[in-house]
Structure formats: C-alpha cells, structure tokens
Amino acid sequence: MKLASRKLANILLFSLALSSAGFIPVTAPEALAREVAVSAAAIDYERDWVVSGRAAYELIQQGALVIDARGDDLKKKSKIANASSVIWQDLAEPDLPTKGRLLSDPNVVNKKLQALGVSKDRPIVVLADPVNGWGEDGRITWALRTWGHDKVVVVDGGLAAVQKEGPLNIQPPKTPGDFVVAPTSKWEIRKEELKQSLSNKNLVVLDVREPREYEGKTPYGESRGGHVPGAKGLWYKDFIGKDGKLLPRAEIEKVLASKGITRDSEVVAYCTGGIRSGWFTTVLNDLGYNVRNYAGSMWEWSAQPAAEYPLVKN
Structure with missing residues (x-):
C-alpha cells in the first residue's frame, strides 16, 4: 500500500512538473466525469442536480417532498400516492408567445409552491418519465432552483428507477409549505x-x-x-x-x-x-x-x- 501511494505521489509530482514547463495540462479532479450520487448521504445539493434511483429512494424514506411532474396523460395511467402533482404549465405564463417563461409574479409563485408543500429546508425529489415524457422533471427542477430552492433533485431514470428500489412510502406533503422565492438569474437567460x-x-x-x-x-x-x-x-x-x-x-x-x-x-x-x-x-x-x-x-x-x-x- 505504501509503495502504491509513493508511486501515485511521484506520478502527480511528475505531472505537475511537466505542466509547469508547458508540456501537458493537469486536469483537476472536479473536472473529470463523475457518476450521479448513489446514496442520500453522498448528495451535495450545490453540485448534485441528478441523483440515482437509490439515492432518491433513501431521500423519500427520510421524508423528502415528492413532486410528480409527469404530464396529465401519463398521470392518468398510474398515480403516485401522496406525491404532490404539478404540470409545467402550472408554473409558467399562461399565453403564447411567452408560455414557456416562468411565472413572473412572486406572490402567485409562492402561493402555488406552498400549496404543493414546498418548504425551504425539506428536500424535493422530482419524478417523471424520461422515455415517454418531455423532460418535465428537469424543467421543474430547473424552475425550483431558479426560484431559489437549493435542495431539489431529479432522478436518473425517473420514476421507474425509484420504484425498482422498493415500495414508495411517501409522506404526505405538509401544506402549506413555507418556501418564499428568491430568484436568481444564474441559470436563466432572456x-x-x-x-x-x-x-x-x-x-x-x-x-x-x-x-x-x-x-x-x-x-x-x-x-x-x-x-x-x-x-x-x-x-x-x-x-x-x-x-x-x-x-x-x-x-x-x-x-x-x-x-x-x-x-x-x-x-x-x-x-x-x-x-x-x-x-x-x-x-x-x-x-x-x-x-x-x-x-x-x-x-x-x-x-x-x-x-x-x-x-x-x-
């Protein structure tokens, strides 16, 4: 083990020397491809927007709010007990040509999100169907992050990936929630x-x-x-x-x-x-x-x- 550690240290030192001499770049660890968080304990909400089915399942068992973001057509085929239901249109401007834009009135947004049970400190797991849907789970996750919620994630594989982990014992949403929007332009452009x-x-x-x-x-x-x-x-x-x-x-x-x-x-x-x-x-x-x-x-x-x-x- 000590020999392997010395070898690794030597390799890193050699790479740094070459880099400083202008030969090759050294890639920082955070710039390398990494996999999604595989457990609730491993989630770093600032970094992790997407988590594994297992991590999402654990969050749900711990009391996370679950939002079913599927379209009405898919919701009619199967329901998710105790999940808060929303479609992207509920949180967007109602008319064309600005129908894709998020609701602009913070008071309206607060009322809608609080009715769903959204609270500042309660993690949120957003579920949808990646194969048959339109990316609604990612849209809702992006919207909530843009409105200032910092503990919301989407699931790699969607609803099916979470269901494979076991029965979804979802705690009913506690309404009204206490979340108040604090919008950021970090992830949005006009x-x-x-x-x-x-x-x-x-x-x-x-x-x-x-x-x-x-x-x-x-x-x-x-x-x-x-x-x-x-x-x-x-x-x-x-x-x-x-x-x-x-x-x-x-x-x-x-x-x-x-x-x-x-x-x-x-x-x-x-x-x-x-x-x-x-x-x-x-x-x-x-x-x-x-x-x-x-x-x-x-x-x-x-x-x-x-x-x-x-x-x-x-």
Whole structure:
C-alpha cells in the first residue's frame, strides 16, 4: 500500500512538473466525469442536480417532498400516492408567445409552491418519465432552483428507477409549505441578452429540439421555423438510454466536446417552450457545465420581428 501511494505521489509530482514547463495540462479532479450520487448521504445539493434511483429512494424514506411532474396523460395511467402533482404549465405564463417563461409574479409563485408543500429546508425529489415524457422533471427542477430552492433533485431514470428500489412510502406533503422565492438569474437567460450575446465567441447556443425542428419544421406552434443563428443542434434525448437513464457521463462529455463545449464555455440551451431545454440545463449543470436555459425559447423568439430576432434554416 505504501509503495502504491509513493508511486501515485511521484506520478502527480511528475505531472505537475511537466505542466509547469508547458508540456501537458493537469486536469483537476472536479473536472473529470463523475457518476450521479448513489446514496442520500453522498448528495451535495450545490453540485448534485441528478441523483440515482437509490439515492432518491433513501431521500423519500427520510421524508423528502415528492413532486410528480409527469404530464396529465401519463398521470392518468398510474398515480403516485401522496406525491404532490404539478404540470409545467402550472408554473409558467399562461399565453403564447411567452408560455414557456416562468411565472413572473412572486406572490402567485409562492402561493402555488406552498400549496404543493414546498418548504425551504425539506428536500424535493422530482419524478417523471424520461422515455415517454418531455423532460418535465428537469424543467421543474430547473424552475425550483431558479426560484431559489437549493435542495431539489431529479432522478436518473425517473420514476421507474425509484420504484425498482422498493415500495414508495411517501409522506404526505405538509401544506402549506413555507418556501418564499428568491430568484436568481444564474441559470436563466432572456431573449434580449441572448440576442446581444450571439457575437460572444465563448458562447455556445444549443438547440435541443428534434432535428426536424432545427431544420425549420414547426410542429409545435412556432410562428417561424428555423434555429437561432450559430446554434448547434443536439436533441436532448440523445443523452437518454432505452432504460431512461443517462448515458455514461464520459460519452455525454465526448458529445459536448464535439460541439465545442468545455467547462469554460458559456452555454445557452433552448427548445420550443423551455421544457426540454430546462431538462438539458439541469443535466449539464449537474455535470459541472455553465448552462442557462432560455425558457421563452422558440415560441417567444419566433414571435419577435424577424429583422431583430432572425432564424436560419439548414
């Protein structure tokens, strides 16, 4: 053991020497791909936005609030006893073209979240169906983080991954909760800032819609077709396996690198109404990337004057 430790120390010293001489970079441990938190005890809420089914199960057994973020169609097929039910539309502006944006009135948001049982110090586990859904769990997780809740996570593999761990003995929500929003702009960008930032060489804009949407099709009510100039297409479900779990993180990072994305990049994700891009923002922030969600997305952007908010087609 001592010999192995000495060898490791020598290797690190050698690497540092080479790095200081300009030969090779030394990668900090936190920049390496890591797996999701596998137990409740291992969760670092500032770092971990995504946790394993086991970790989520343990949180639930410890009394975490559970939010069922699935769409109404999936909720009709199966219910989650004692979970607080919400759909993304409940927490978004009601009308087009700003339907993707989060509710702006803090008093309305507080009332809605408290009715769900959201409290400042109670951890939250958000569940959905990664295979058949639209990334609603990631959207709700992103929304709650953006409103200032710092103990909310999404589950790698969704509801199915938690159910595999055992019976879900969910404690009923304690209503009303006591959470009061304290919004941050750290993970959100508005259309005006995005427009002004398009010339920023360090900015990478990702269109996480289906390829047909990126190319100009408008199946979900956009006023105009196409994508933001310079945006790179990357369908969010390319990161999800058949079992609903994320691909190995090294594979995800390889794809991101192919798009020119590093942890020093400023990344903006958008879709049609900020749902899929909200999921994408949640996942990439968990991986340690600097990502913001443009929640207004194509519903909002495409409704603006074309000369000021252009779109291009491939």
